[in-house]
Amino acid sequence: MSQKMMLLSATLSSGYGVQGQAWRAPENDTRNLTDVEVQVKLAQTAERGKFAFLFAPDFPGARGDMENQAPASTLDPIVTLSVLAHETTRVGFIATGSTTYNEPYNLARQFKALDVLSRGRMGWNAVTTSDPIAVANYGEQVRPRAERYERAHEMITIVQALWGSWGEDAWVGDVDTGQFLDMDQIQPINLGGKHIASRGPLVIPPSEQGQPVVASAGGGEYGLGLAGRYASVAVGSSTYDFATTRQEREMYRSAAHQAGRDADELKYFTGFMPIMGSTVEEAIRRRMQMDEHLAPQRVPMLGQMLGLSLDASRADQPLSGPQLESARANPADPRSSRALEIAYQGWTPREILAHGVIDYAPSPVGPPEAIADYLQDAFEAGIADGFWLQQATYAIADDFVDEVVPILQKRGLYHRDYQGSTLREHLGVPRQYGQDPRVS
Structure with missing residues (x-):
């Protein structure tokens, strides 16, 4: 039996790093906010480091001290990842998309199209939206938590049904007979709930991994329920307390098991923010x-x-x-x-x-060996399947990949190359097309 290897991912932020003051760092150009080449370089660095994916958080609104601090998110995750997917070949991507302020057909179309164009490297971080600043941009008041999650369940169910509405063998393309599609395999879903509905079908064929991975970053009873039923990636809390983080991971795994799934299909990631130097x-x-x-x-x-x-x-x-x-x-x-x-x-x-x-994530400090020691201790303590690099400035990603990753590889903790080409293969989760038949 092969040894279990840790997974790695990194944050796709505004072009400076995850810290609001990163735009003032000597290595950053103050105009990086709109320079997509900076994002391309980060994606290529992550690919060089054999990362499973880049994670793109999002916030649809203006918040914080914008006079002095740069925004934390990309200009738009889907638009940005469309460029990055074209400039890479192996690294995966997970973009945040609100289940509260989107319609299922639009979301299903965007994510599946990008999954196909990236050859099976896309994931959707399905989140509810409750911040009053963001909610005001949609002309609403904050909806009750139970209602938001009820809608989220409907959204994911309908989106996955739309993803599967183009049959896997529907694309005939027979020049001699003139038949392009087998229309018996492309059928409306006619699915709806209390809040949303869609007729379908979605006229986009499957990707190499079938359809996008679903991720979840929500906590509490509602968030665990959502992740347990649908997610392959859970982005959990970040703490130096290994016991607390390990307990949260077990809660996610238990939620997946209770939903009728194999707990190993839900990969738990926790964040870290290294502060690196030769000493x-x-x-x-x-x-x-x-x-x-x-x-x-x-x-x-x-x-x-x-x-x-x-x-x-x-x-x-x-x-x-x-x-x-x-x-x-x-x-x-x-x-x-x-x-x-x-x-x-x-x-x-x-x-x-x-x-x-x-910082809002653990910050191991020192030379590459010290960073590797922290990750080894955390991984061997069983707190996570993977670790989410939150780089204070983008330059840290290069340092991490060039100096820490080789140490992890030498210690037998991290793979030396990708074992597949799709995000599901990177994560070690099964192919899925349409709704999961195990989840009612």
Whole structure:
């Protein structure tokens, strides 16, 4: 029996990186927001690293400190991935698409067309939309959670039915008889629910993997139910607490089993945000270059994590003895224990922050070996099937692929080449066409 290998993916963001201040990083051009060649380079880097897919989050609206921070998402995931699919041959793609503010026929058509054109490398991250800023763009109020997920179930069911409405052998193409299609295999679905409906059929043939993979990034009872029934990829929470992450993975696997599926068909991914350099000190210096403008806002936040009143004017002075004696990890913030541990090591507040202690994903710090050690420990602890690289700036993806991936390969933790050409093959999940007959 072959050894199980970890899976890797990366974030497709706005062209700078996932951090709002990444546009100010020395390696970034300030105009990267609209330069698709930057995205192409990232996709080709991920392919060089044999990543399973690039993951494109999305937010249909304007939010955050847009005066000082770059948007987190691409201009439009589907449009961007249309370009990237043409410029790559193996790496997969998963794009976010709202089940709340789309119609099933449009969504089914876009994702299946891109799956066919990419030769079976596409996935759909099916999410509900509840942020008031995004909802206002559709002239609505936020819908109740139960209603959003009821619609999401209907949406995925109808989309998958549309994907399967062109029979797998319907394309005849017989020049002698003049028959192009076997119309007995292309039939309307006439499927609807409480919120949406579609007649069909969708006139797009199957791809090499049949149809797109479904992914889910929602949590809680409703999110687990959705993922368990339909998803092949679950994008879970990101924490240094291996026990908590492992428990969440088991919850997703249990949801798939309860839906009548094999739990191994649902691959759980958790995020990480490495801070890399030849030494820990160099890694911290590189991160401080990007974050140097953020100390006034973030030092007080660090103080709240440690139960202290910290002044940004003293950001470059280590905490005093009395401060360290009275510092306590905030029980309401799971990141604060690590912040306290780093503070005890004698780093200044600015340097503590550069360790990524307020990042929304674990931030292993140091040379490539240290990053590989973290991933090995996490993988062998059974917390995830795969790890989602959230690169603070795009340059980190190159460093990771060139320096960390070879270490993982040498340790026998990561494959040296793709074992197939489709996203389903990369993930090790079965081919599917139409609705899953196991899921009622």
